[in-house]
Amino acid sequence: MTVRSRRALSLMAGLLTGLMVAAPVHAADPIKIGVLLPQSGVFGGLGKDQTLALEMGFDDFGREIGGRPIELIPADTESKPGPGLAQVKKLILKDKVDVIVGIISSAVAGAVRDYVHNSETPLIISNAGNNALTGELCSPWILRASFSNSQINRGMGPYLAAQGYKNAFLMAFDYAAGHQMMDAFRKGFEGAGGTIVGEEYPPLGETKDFGPYLAKAKAANPDVIYVFFAGGPAIKFVKEYAAFGLKGDIQLAGAGWLHSALYINKQGADAEGILGILNYYPSIDNAENQVFQAKFQEAHGRPASEFGVAAYDSARLIVEGLNGTGGDTSDKKALVDAMHQVTFNGPRGPFRIDMQTNNVVQNIYISRVESQGDSVAAVVQEVLPNVQDPPNGCEL
Numbered sequence: 001m002t003v004r005s006r007r008a009l010s011l012m013a014g015l016l017t018g019l020m021v022a023a024p025v026h027a028a029d030p031i032k033i034g035v036l037l038p039q040s041g042v043f044g045g046l047g048k049d050q051t052l053a054l055e056m057g058f059d060d061f062g063r064e065i066g067g068r069p070i071e072l073i074p075a076d077t078e079s080k081p082g083p084g085l086a087q088v089k090k091l092i093l094k095d096k097v098d099v100i101v102g103i104i105s106s107a108v109a110g111a112v113r114d115y116v117h118n119s120e121t122p123l124i125i126s127n128a129g130n131n132a133l134t135g136e137l138c139s140p141w142i143l144r145a146s147f148s149n150s151q152i153n154r155g156m157g158p159y160l161a162a163q164g165y166k167n168a169f170l171m172a173f174d175y176a177a178g179h180q181m182m183d184a185f186r187k188g189f190e191g192a193g194g195t196i197v198g199e200e201y202p203p204l205g206e207t208k209d210f211g212p213y214l215a216k217a218k219a220a221n222p223d224v225i226y227v228f229f230a231g232g233p234a235i236k237f238v239k240e241y242a243a244f245g246l247k248g249d250i251q252l253a254g255a256g257w258l259h260s261a262l263y264i265n266k267q268g269a270d271a272e273g274i275l276g277i278l279n280y281y282p283s284i285d286n287a288e289n290q291v292f293q294a295k296f297q298e299a300h301g302r303p304a305s306e307f308g309v310a311a312y313d314s315a316r317l318i319v320e321g322l323n324g325t326g327g328d329t330s331d332k333k334a335l336v337d338a339m340h341q342v343t344f345n346g347p348r349g350p351f352r353i354d355m356q357t358n359n360v361v362q363n364i365y366i367s368r369v370e371s372q373g374d375s376v377a378a379v380v381q382e383v384l385p386n387v388q389d390p391p392n393g394c395e396l
């Protein structure tokens with residue numbers, strides 16, 4: 001072999017060695033985040049609303065951590081448990097995601113829970129409120145940035161009792177979320193001295209007319225009707241409540257999705273006077289919310305909703321958790337531990353994750369719908385600060 005040949009081989013070997021040494025660093029490998037939200041089906045509109053706010057959150061808080069770009073991988077659950085589970089398997093097995101965020105429906109959350117838990121993939125729930133997800137079915141890998149059904153509703157019973165309401169009629173669709181929300185209200189209301197004089201649970205997805213249920217509520221002669229309805233049914237219920245002649249005679253109250261910012265203007269004057277309770281209203285008076293609402297309205301021409309703010313805060317939780325690990329996603333437990341250390345003041349106020357349950361600790365707001373010129377809006381009346389769930393059987 002000639003001297004020239006030996007030098008060429010030596011140079012090639014040096015280059016190969018350099019490549020082999022550099023390869024494991026992977027500084028520019030993307031951080032893959034699966035976005036498990038419906039873009040179709042009954043909750044498709046809510047999924048699209050959260051997608052907009054989630055994108056805005058990553059724009060605001062960071063799309064690159066430790067030299068690694070964040071890559072969002074969408075996965076349409078179709079608002080159904082079966083497709084939701086199939087998409088989770090794809091995200092984990094094929095796409096090799098580092099984190100998953102999303103889930104509107106508690107049914108989808110229940111379907112994917114075991115697979116996510118067994119795969120030890122961090123999941124940030126941005127909506128689904130089933131109590132069990134941060135109760136008896138809690139997982140060290142599943143954190144919830146939205147709410148539990150109990151967390152939203154249990155403060156309204158004592159509030160209404162303190163306002164002088166003594167007799168309540170309950171109404172919600174006949175499924176887990178409906179019963180959990182009514183049970184939470186019942187416990188607080190009866191504990192404060194109130195009486196439940198009746199309750200009705202119309203079938204989910206089959207109720208075309210609330211008239212027969214409103215007739216039963218009227219016959220029970222309550223001081224207040226407390227309900228949980230959302231989306232199209234909420235619009236319909238509020239309009240039928242007014243048309244039935246109950247507005248002005250019996251106070252209407254409920255979980256704040258009854259008059260969500262997404263559709264309160266479709267309810268119009270019929271919604272005036274409704275009392276609600278929720279973890280977010282656009283009228284919350286803090287600097288962070290004013291900035292958030294201004295950006296969202298400029299981009300999309302409408303106020304951001306409670307669905308949007310939960311997605312926005314989910315993005316911040318993920319980014320700040322990743323900042324805590326320097327963008328390293330190889331140790332999933334370290335990433336979850338870093339998320340447990342995240343605290344901030346956001347559009348809905350103080351935010352942190354409870355290490356005992358993995359549920360969010362947050363303010364809950366009581367509102368009244370008031371006329372504002374040609375429109376109506378939910379105006380905050382009282383703040384229940386730093387509402388935290390008990391463990392409810394959770395052992396992390």
